[in-house]
Amino acid sequence: MASSLFHPSPLPKPTPHHHRATTKINHRQTPIIKCTSSSSPTFDSSSLTNNATTPTTPVPKSPSPESPAEAKHRRPAEENIREEARRHSSAHNFSARYVPFNSLPHSNESYSLDEIVYRSRSGSLLDVQHDMAALKQFDGNYWRSLFDSRVGKTTWPYGSGVWSKKEWVLPEIDSDDIVSAFEGNSNLFWAERFGKQFLGMNDLWVKHCGISHTGSFKDLGMTVLVSQVNRLRKMKRPVVGVGCASTGDTSAALSAYCAAAGIPSIVFLPANRISIAQLVQPIANGAFVLSIDTDFDGCMKLIREVTSELPIYLANSLNSLRLEGQETAAIEILQQFDWEVPDWVIIPGGNLGNIYAFYKGFKICEELRLVDRIPRLVCAQAANANPLYLHYKSGWGEFKPVKANTTFASAIQIGDPVSIDRAVFALKNSNGIVEEATEEELMDAMAQADSTGMFICPHTGVALTALIKLRNSGVIGPTDRTVVVSTAHGLKFTQSKIDYHSKEIKDMACRYANPPVQVKASYGTVMDVLRDYLKITPKF
Ligand SMILES: Cc1ncc(COP(=O)(O)O)c(C=O)c1O
Numbered sequence: 001m002a003s004s005l006f007h008p009s010p011l012p013k014p015t016p017h018h019h020r021a022t023t024k025i026n027h028r029q030t031p032i033i034k035c036t037s038s039s040s041p042t043f044d045s046s047s048l049t050n051n052a053t054t055p056t057t058p059v060p061k062s063p064s065p066e067s068p069a070e071a072k073h074r075r076p077a078e079e080n081i082r083e084e085a086r087r088h089s090s091a092h093n094f095s096a097r098y099v100p101f102n103s104l105p106h107s108n109e110s111y112s113l114d115e116i117v118y119r120s121r122s123g124s125l126l127d128v129q130h131d132m133a134a135l136k137q138f139d140g141n142y143w144r145s146l147f148d149s150r151v152g153k154t155t156w157p158y159g160s161g162v163w164s165k166k167e168w169v170l171p172e173i174d175s176d177d178i179v180s181a182f183e184g185n186s187n188l189f190w191a192e193r194f195g196k197q198f199l200g201m202n203d204l205w206v207k208h209c210g211i212s213h214t215g216s217f218k219d220l221g222m223t224v225l226v227s228q229v230n231r232l233r234k235m236k237r238p239v240v241g242v243g244c245a246s247t248g249d250t251s252a253a254l255s256a257y258c259a260a261a262g263i264p265s266i267v268f269l270p271a272n273r274i275s276i277a278q279l280v281q282p283i284a285n286g287a288f289v290l291s292i293d294t295d296f297d298g299c300m301k302l303i304r305e306v307t308s309e310l311p312i313y314l315a316n317s318l319n320s321l322r323l324e325g326q327e328t329a330a331i332e333i334l335q336q337f338d339w340e341v342p343d344w345v346i347i348p349g350g351n352l353g354n355i356y357a358f359y360k361g362f363k364i365c366e367e368l369r370l371v372d373r374i375p376r377l378v379c380a381q382a383a384n385a386n387p388l389y390l391h392y393k394s395g396w397g398e399f400k401p402v403k404a405n406t407t408f409a410s411a412i413q414i415g416d417p418v419s420i421d422r423a424v425f426a427l428k429n430s431n432g433i434v435e436e437a438t439e440e441e442l443m444d445a446m447a448q449a450d451s452t453g454m455f456i457c458p459h460t461g462v463a464l465t466a467l468i469k470l471r472n473s474g475v476i477g478p479t480d481r482t483v484v485v486s487t488a489h490g491l492k493f494t495q496s497k498i499d500y501h502s503k504e505i506k507d508m509a510c511r512y513a514n515p516p517v518q519v520k521a522s523y524g525t526v527m528d529v530l531r532d533y534l535k536i537t538p539k540f
């Protein structure tokens with residue numbers, strides 16, 4: 001019985017890869033060292049050349065260690081960190097706008113981020129496009145140094161892993177309007193034992209995006225979206241609340257960030273298809289929760305219809321603002337490897353926004369010359385909800401949505417993903433692969449990972465299954481630096497672990513189950529059980 005279970009850093013230095021392409025800092029090319037950790041990038045006019053024939057590329061200032069006097073400085077007691085940030089704010093010329101996703105070069109359709117728009121004129125997806133010319137005025141070394149200087153601080157808003165990349169996320173938002181829980185900066189865990197024991201790998205890493213404010217990577221996108229809503233409401237735009245359809249994680253993040261900002265949130269959940277831990281999150285955070293007798297795809301259809309009629313802002317990843325925050329996880333991975341590029345990144349996919357967000361994050365680092373290549377991406381799906389996998393296997397023929405069946409990876413039980421076009425684009429442009437995991441495979445992989453000290457969610461089990469398959473077929477080599485993206489905290493999905501370890505699952509061997517042993521409260525019995533377990537023969 002399920003209930004029977006309840007009776008009674010510093011990261012290791014990665015092995016150097018001689019073949020790994022890196023963009024190393026050339027100190028001789030960046031002579032000027034001057035900047036404060038809390039300021040936006042500014043030009044040092046003394047470094048501009050007077051020679052009209054030479055391109056007037058400004059030489060960026062790089063952060064320098066604080067002097068002892070600066071290090072002692074504290075803001076006045078009556079000032080909070082937002083107010084302190086206001087004092088430090090400086091002008092820049094970075095900007096971003098919405099454009100149709102993958103639009104033709106001559107398209108001139110674009111929208112301000114202050115408009116409420118989710119689709120292009122032709123009905124296609126939108127994308128946030130940054131003014132790359134403005135960003136390119138600074139070289140890769142500048143951006144690496146700036147981002148590195150902000151890690152681990154409490155400076156508003158850069159203490160957040162998302163807002164530490166503010167210039168690449170929402171450059172124009174006032175720091176005052178930002179709603180942040182200092183999300184991001186998640187652990188990149190060296191999976192030493194799992195890698196060695198199950199895969200013969202020595203450079204396997206798990207990016208723990210689920211060890212986060214609401215327990216999933218959705219926080220990364222939601223801080224951006226809710227901050228923009230906060231700005232729109234201050235601008236008196238007609239937004240009475242924010243709404244989403246959800247398999248449990250988007251709704252948790254939306255409710256938490258809205259509650260922090262005092263903005264009403266409305267969530268559409270598929271009845272009886274999300275975990276209790278996920279359901280209680282929006283309830284506790286004061287969201288208006290509709291439990292609807294349909295699946296996620298049904299909820300998604302409803303929220304799209306409702307948000308086109310009512311002044312409710314749409315918070316699903318159909319809204320491309322979300323992806324601007326999620327892409328920072330990719331940038332963070334590069335940063336955590338000291339700007340070395342891993343060979344593979346494996347991501348579980350459902351509504352398929354995140355795979356594109358990772359692609360965008362890696363791509364902007366390549367374009368702005370922080371690195372000189374991008375990793376190969378793998379998208380992993382549950383076999384019970386695998387429309388992308390089928391599409392990939394068909395050689396990217398005609399895309400056909402599926403009816404998603406029940407899966408332990410309930411947050412990716414999605415048959416008609418809104419970001420299918422974005423995912424295909426990301427995979428085609430990263431020499432990517434799609435894999436799938438049966439229920440038994442994903443649950444075994446989750447149990448194996450847990451047995452080496454992790455506590456992952458079933459979706460991460462899907463990603464690990466993809467890794468196991470690609471490793472067994474030799475596609476991923478034993479020394480390839482590989483990152484598996486863990487998308488949610490295992491504590492949100494304890495029932496699946498209880499079922500597995502109780503061997504309660506129909507047609508599943510539960511090979512790695514570790515159920516508790518029921519023992520009588522007697523010294524002799526306990527000693528017998530322990531001797532048996534430890535294989536110690538009694539001395540008489
Ligand atoms: C825990 C978890 N993992 C993975 C995903 C898949 O992300 P995406 O929908 O962006 O593909 C989701 C949501 O869909 C999720 O909640």
Ligand SMILES: N[C@@H](CCOP(=O)(O)O)C(=O)O
Nearest residue numbers: 246247248249250316317351
């Ligand atoms: N897993 C998601 C599904 C919706 O995805 P989104 O990224 O489009 O919001 C969830 O937790 O709801």
